[in-house]
Amino acid sequence: MTETRRKIAVGMSGGVDSTVAALLLRDKGFEVLGMTLRLRDESTRRVGLADAERAAVMAHQLGIPHEVVDARAAFEERIVKPFADEYACGRTPSPCVRCNPLIKFGLLLEEAQQRGCDAVATGHYVRAEIAEGTWHLRRGVDPRKDQSYFLHRLIQNQLSCAVFPLGGLHKDEVRRYAVGKGLESVPSGESQDLCFVESGHYAAFVERVHPEIAGPGHIVDESGRVLGAHPGFYHYTVGQRKGLGLAAEEPYYVKKVRPETNEVVVGFHRDVEAAVCRLIETSWIRGAPETGRFQVQIRYRHRPVWAHVEADADGRTLVEFEEPQFAIAPGQAGVVYDGDEVLGGGWIAS
Numbered sequence: 555m556t557e558t559r560r561k562i563a564v565g566m567s568g569g570v571d572s573t574v575a576a577l578l579l580r581d582k583g584f585e586v587l588g589m590t591l592r593l594r595d596e597s598t599r600r601v602g603l604a605d606a607e608r609a610a611v612m613a614h615q616l617g618i619p620h621e622v623v624d625a626r627a628a629f630e631e632r633i634v635k636p637f638a639d640e641y642a643c644g645r646t647p648s649p650c651v652r653c654n655p656l657i658k659f660g661l662l663l664e665e666a667q668q669r670g671c672d673a674v675a676t677g678h679y680v681r682a683e684i685a686e687g688t689w690h691l692r693r694g695v696d697p698r699k700d701q702s703y704f705l706h707r708l709i710q711n712q713l714s715c716a717v718f719p720l721g722g723l724h725k726d727e728v729r730r731y732a733v734g735k736g737l738e739s740v741p742s743g744e745s746q747d748l749c750f751v752e753s754g755h756y757a758a759f760v761e762r763v764h765p766e767i768a769g770p771g772h773i774v775d776e777s778g779r780v781l782g783a784h785p786g787f788y789h790y791t792v793g794q795r796k797g798l799g800l801a802a803e804e805p806y807y808v809k810k811v812r813p814e815t816n817e818v819v820v821g822f823h824r825d826v827e828a829a830v831c832r833l834i835e836t837s838w839i840r841g842a843p844e845t846g847r848f849q850v851q852i853r854y855r856h857r858p859v860w861a862h863v864e865a866d867a868d869g870r871t872l873v874e875f876e877e878p879q880f881a882i883a884p885g886q887a888g889v890v891y892d893g894d895e896v897l898g899g900g901w902i903a904s
Contacts, residue, residue: 561585562717563666564675565658566620568608571677571720574728577616577735578719579675587671588613588620591662593629594750615737623665625657632656634750638763641756644813645885646791648854649748650704659712673715680705681721682713689713691839693894696724703854706889706899707837757789764788771816773798776809781820787811790818793826793881807881827878833871833888833900843867844898849891850875852882852902863890871900 564576566588580586590609606622613620633649633656640647663674679694680702689710694700708716720728751759761768773782782800784790789797794808798820806820831852838844843865849858850873859879865871873888882902889899 561587561671562673562675563587563589563662563669563671565662565677566590566609566613567677568605568612569677570729570732571679572609573612573616573677573737574732575675575677575719576613576618577732577737579717580616580618586616586618587666587669588616588618589662589666590620590622591625591629591657592622593625593633593657595626612737621669623662625661628661629653629657629750635763637748638760640885641760641788642764642767642813644787644811646883647885648704648887649750651707651887654705655707655709655712659708659716663712663715667715673717675717675719677720678705678718679720679723679725680718682716682718684714688840691896692721693891693896694718694721694723699725702896703851703887703889706839706887706896709837709839710841713839757786760788761786767813767816769816771818773800773818773820776819776821776825781806784818787813787816787818792883823880827880828882829875829878831873831875831879831882831888832903833873834869834903836865836869836871836898836900838865838898839896840898843871844890844892848897851889851891852879853886858891869900 562579562584564572564579564586566572566576576586576588588609590606592606610620633653637647637649658676659674666674678701679696679699681692681694683690683692691702691705691708691713693702767788768786770783770785771787772780773784774780790808790811792808792810795805798806800806804822807823807826808818809821809826810819812819845864847860848863850861851858859875859877861873861875863871863873884902884904886902887899888902890897
């Protein structure tokens, strides 16, 4: 963060992380504007009016101005509908990965710049650094909170306008800082759900958007042998074990889903492992495609593993793991790391 950045917009959700991000910047002498995106109509969800109201309360305590930006139409078109579409096609989407470059460092950044801001700050636990004129994205120092996986699609011009005040802190330090500054009603809970649909309710949400896919089907093995029944393929994702209702000497897991036949294909643990995956629409933070031996993370809570990565200029990347990996799910992101630096990543195609 350079001294030339005097006015910074902070994306505020009303939670402790974004509140402390704004507080840290304020205490460093920056002019801070709190901004909250209203993303949905529902007032009870974290992206509706209740979210904006909490953020406004926290901004008032900090003594900074606060604005609400209506982003409902853009969020519906760019994030919500693609989420449902991906599930309807048998993939497992990662809407947070899509939201960061398109909404938080896309639409919000544009709105902030129109208000005279030089940058947008968020409460993400990640670090952005510049070296020899090139921006680098690195993991947050708190391994339990690192969110670099979700930000791997940011590009140079977005990183140049991004500030992450919490990247060098641990969560406990953030909470202590808030309490030490005397903030009242600091939110204590955290949600692991998507901001627009609760965990466990994805299938019902998808069915409302795509009622044409609703209906029961067969659970089969790779040979096509019918093992059981399911209420709809979109209830299942690759690697899922629960909810199959199958009795066997060893557990069955979902290997793939077939929307075209409304089938869920299952296998044993070893059958759901693979040593290769292919990425599409790969985005590289430093621009040029990366090729070599790197660590790759295939979902947020996945432990990064060594792989040979071979990328081309058309956005396709072949990843060959040194050891087979379990449940490589199409639609999720595969993210490439060099140590703690995020090189980039793409969408898992197969």
